[in-house]
Amino acid sequence: MIRQTRYENKKVLVLGLALSGFHAAKLLLKLGAFVTVNDAKELENNPDAQELVASGIRVIAGYHPVELLDESFAYIIKNPGIPYSNPMLERATELAIPILTEVELAAEVMEADLIGVTGTNGKTTTTTMIHELLDYKRPAGKAYKAGNIGIPAAAIAQEATKDDDIVMELSSFQLMGIDEMHPSIAVITNITEAHIDYHGTRDAYVEAKWRITENQTENDYLILNWDQEELRELSKNTKAKIVPFSRKEEIKNGAYLKDDMIYFNEASVMPISDIHVPGLHNIENALAAIAVAKLKGIENDIIHEALSQFGGVKHRIQFVKEINGRSFYNDSKSTNIVATKTALESFPNNEIILLAGGLDRGNSFDELIPYLDKVKAMILFGETKEKLQETAEKAAIKIIKLTENVETAVAESYRISEKEDVILLSPACASWDQYKNFEVRGDLYIHAVQELKAD
Structure with missing residues (x-):
């Protein structure tokens, strides 16, 4: 660690605890700061806050007192999910207190080489x-993953x-709070429209994403989706070397798809048939x-071998197992219709048995x-099974079965x-009608698949 x-x-001031705030506070203490943590959750119900208090950090819990900012803080490290419209942050802006996020703090002490990944879709999988x-098969050292993927940087x-x-x-929320973060390699998977409720406008959202490259130099690399005209235009606004990738055309000095083979710099790397996570987006x-x-x-042989074994991110069109010629996929994270559309489009050449249902939010x-x-x-x-039955009947689905839960659904799907x-x-649908979260639902699905017998 760099001192x-x-x-x-x-x-x-660390504003908002959660996992990132907890580790930011502990790191700041190690760096010699006088740390105050402020979180809206009550202290007695917050074991992380209690641990920080035991280590000598002041914790103010239960509310966000704007008057706290009268104490002349030099910096605020904020939870990415707290919007800048929060009264504490509005007042901090008036006082010209720098507002950073935990990833900036992490980057400042990092000895390892940093590869940053952002985009609207595909960040976690990429x-x-x-x-x-x-x-x-790394010969020396180790690769870590961190950040918005759920591991505190x-x-x-x-x-x-x-x-x-x-x-x-790196999410757009996190990138809004950087100052000196400098990835040697930055990746932007794509940019569409998202989080307008947080950023206010699409332009502000795109600007936040583009901050991943603002500190890069001519010695760094920016990997961009060349199939998006918007990113081609934005590529003029960086000092980094551009490395494009394209699914639709051959390109020099980058990665592309041609005749079902992936190429880099015009040399073949591997066939797409050996990538076992489905879908054009993958x-x-x-x-x-x-x-x-x-x-x-x-x-190339290491790339081919490693990607051939990649089964996807858990609960996101995750390949689980093949049993007697049937392929089981866990996409429990698809808690809305748009996500399920994407999942269905990922299997253009297969007959699909779809397991669906969950919390009723009132939509068709x-x-x-x-x-x-x-x-x-x-x-x-789940709660929506009758509604989904109506949709299935309109779509002229030949076989429609109503069942109790995700586990009985697995048994029935295999039977037919x-x-x-x-x-x-x-x-x-969300999972909360029957399960604590989509992870629990997905884990039960995986367990039920593993219990099936190939007879």
Whole structure:
């Protein structure tokens, strides 16, 4: 860890605890700051806050007192989810107090090489793919993943050494709070429209994403989706070397798809048939990941071997198992209709048995009808099973079954399936009618699949 003196003997406010705030506070204490943590959750129900108090950090819990800012803080490290319209942050802006996020703090003490990944879609999968490629049969050091993927960057930054790499998923919320963060390789998977409620306008959202490259120099690399005209235009506004990737055209000095093969710098790397996470979007994710791997000097045979074993991010169109010719996929994270559309589009050449249902939010599911043309059967559970049944009938689905839960749905789907079928859990609903979260629902699905017997 680099011994950073920026915060030494300075008063720093950590706004919002959660996992990132907890590790930011502990790191700041180690760096010699006078740390105050403020969180809206009551102290007695917050074991992390209690641990910080025991270590000598002041914690103010239960509310956000704007008058706290009268104490002349030098910096604020804020939770990314807290909007800048929060009265505390509005007052901090008036007082010209720098507002940073935990990833900036982590980058300042990091010895390892930093690869940053952002984009509207595909961030988590691309980050995970890059991590797998950089860590697979690595001769020295280690690759870590951190950031928006759910692993606090401030914790990983202290552990990693100069022989390591840190692959960091970065959200627009996090990137708004950087100052000196400087990835040697930055990746933007794509940019569409998202989080307008937070950023106010699409232009502000795009500007936040583009901050990933603002501190890059001519010695750094920016990997961009060349199939998006917007990113081609934005590429004029960076000092970094551009490394494009494309699913649609051959390009020089980058990664592209041609005749079902992935190429980098006009040399073949691997066939897409050996990428076992389905969907065109995952080919794009693989192109970006391969570009990073090649810039890091990884040989094609290692890339091919590592990506051939990649099963996807858990609960996101995750390949679980093949049983007697049936392929089971866990997409429990699809808690809305849009996500389930994407999942269905990922299997253009298979007959699908769709497992769906969950919390009733009052909406219809008829938006799914144009995407059900490859669905041969629907197994439905949860509060929305009757609504989904109505949609299935409108789509002329031949087999519709109502069942109790995700586990009974697995047994029923296998019973009616045939070889080469895809059995896909993609609920199009939140899980809270029956399960604590989508992870629990997905884990129960995986367990039920593993219990099936191939007879």
